[in-house]
Amino acid sequence: MSIATDSVALRTDPARLAAVNRYEILDAPTDGQFDTIAAAAAALCGTPIATVSIVDADRVWFAAAKGLDGVAQVGTEPGLCASAFCADGPYVVNDAVTDPRTLDHPLVRGELGLRFYAAAPIVTTDGHQLGTVTAIDAVPRELTEAQSAVLCHLADQVARHLELRLATLKAVRAERELRAEAEERAAAASELAARMRAAAAAHVTGPRPRHCQLGAAAECTAPAELKIADSWGDSAWGCSTHVEEAIINVRSVFIASEELGGLSTYLHR
Numbered sequence: 001m002s003i004a005t006d007s008v009a010l011r012t013d014p015a016r017l018a019a020v021n022r023y024e025i026l027d028a029p030t031d032g033q034f035d036t037i038a039a040a041a042a043a044l045c046g047t048p049i050a051t052v053s054i055v056d057a058d059r060v061w062f063a064a065a066k067g068l069d070g071v072a073q074v075g076t077e078p079g080l081c082a083s084a085f086c087a088d089g090p091y092v093v094n095d096a097v098t099d100p101r102t103l104d105h106p107l108v109r110g111e112l113g114l115r116f117y118a119a120a121p122i123v124t125t126d127g128h129q130l131g132t133v134t135a136i137d138a139v140p141r142e143l144t145e146a147q148s149a150v151l152c153h154l155a156d157q158v159a160r161h162l163e164l165r166l167a168t169l170k171a172v173r174a175e176r177e178l179r180a181e182a183e184e185r186a187a188a189a190s191e192l193a194a195r196m197r198a199a200a201a202a203h204v205t206g207p208r209p210r211h212c213q214l215g216a217a218a219e220c221t222a223p224a225e226l227k228i229a230d231s232w233g234d235s236a237w238g239c240s241t242h243v244e245e246a247i248i249n250v251r252s253v254f255i256a257s258e259e260l261g262g263l264s265t266y267l268h269r
C-alpha cells in the first residue's frame with residue numbers, strides 16, 4: 001500500500017474518528033492555548049506560518065493557524081497534513097516543488113506557494129493520531145534536529161491540553177447531572193407539599209378531631225388538618241408537620257384521601 005492509501009484508511013477509521021470527536025474540538029471556538037502553541041512552532045522553526053491541525057474524515061481543520069488569516073480548514077489532498085498526521089515521527093518536506101509527495105498539492109501550486117513543510121503528529125495517550133503541529137514557509141528550508149524535537153514536544157503539548165479539555169468537559173457534564181437530580185428531588189418535594197395542601201382542602205368539610213393525634217411523646221395541640229392511613233387500615237388525623245414526618249419516615253403511610261384517588265388507587269392497583 002502506498003503512503004497515500006494508508007493515510008486515507010486511517011483518516012476514515014471509525015475508531016480514530018471517535019477519538020477525534022470525544023474531545024469536541026472540531027469547529028469549537030478557537031482556544032488561546034493552541035494559538036500559543038502555533039506561535040511557538042513558528043518562532044522556533046523560523047517560519048511565518050504554523051498550524052495546529054485536526055484531521056477529520058474529509059477535511060483538515062485548524063485549531064490554530066498563525067500566518068493564515070481567515071483559513072479555517074483545507075482539503076485532504078495527500079502530501080501535507082492529510083499524510084503527515086499518521087507518520088511515526090516528524091514529517092518534513094524541504095522543498096515541496098521538487099518533492100514527489102507534494103509537487104501536485106494545491107497549496108504548493110496555488111497562491112500560497114508552499115515550499116517548506118514540517119509536521120509532528122498529535123497522538124493521544126491511547127495511541128490515536130488526531131492531527132499535526134506544523135511549521136510552513138514559502139521558501140525552501142531545512143529543519144535542525146533540535147527544531148524537529150521541539151515540534152514533537154509541541155504536538156505532545158496539544159495532546160495533553162486536549163486531555164485536560166476532556167476532563168473539564170466530563171466534570172461539567174457530571175455537575176449538570178447532579179443539578180438535574182437536585183431539581184428532580186425539589187420538584188418531588190414540592191409535589192408532595194401540593195398534594196398535602198390539596199388533601200387538607202378536601203378534608204376541611206369532613207368530621208375530624210380538634211387536635212393533631214400524631215404527637216408521639218407530648219400531645220400536639222396543633223389543629224388536625226390531614227388524615228393519614230397505613231396499609232394495615234389504621235388511620236389518624238394530624239397537623240401538617242406531623243403528617244409530613246410520618247409520610248417521610250414510615251414507608252406504608254399515605255394520605256387517606258379518596259378525593260385525590262390515593263386510597264382507592266392503593267387498594268385497586
Ligand SMILES: [Zn+2]
Nearest residue numbers: 212220239242
Ligand atoms: Zn401535630
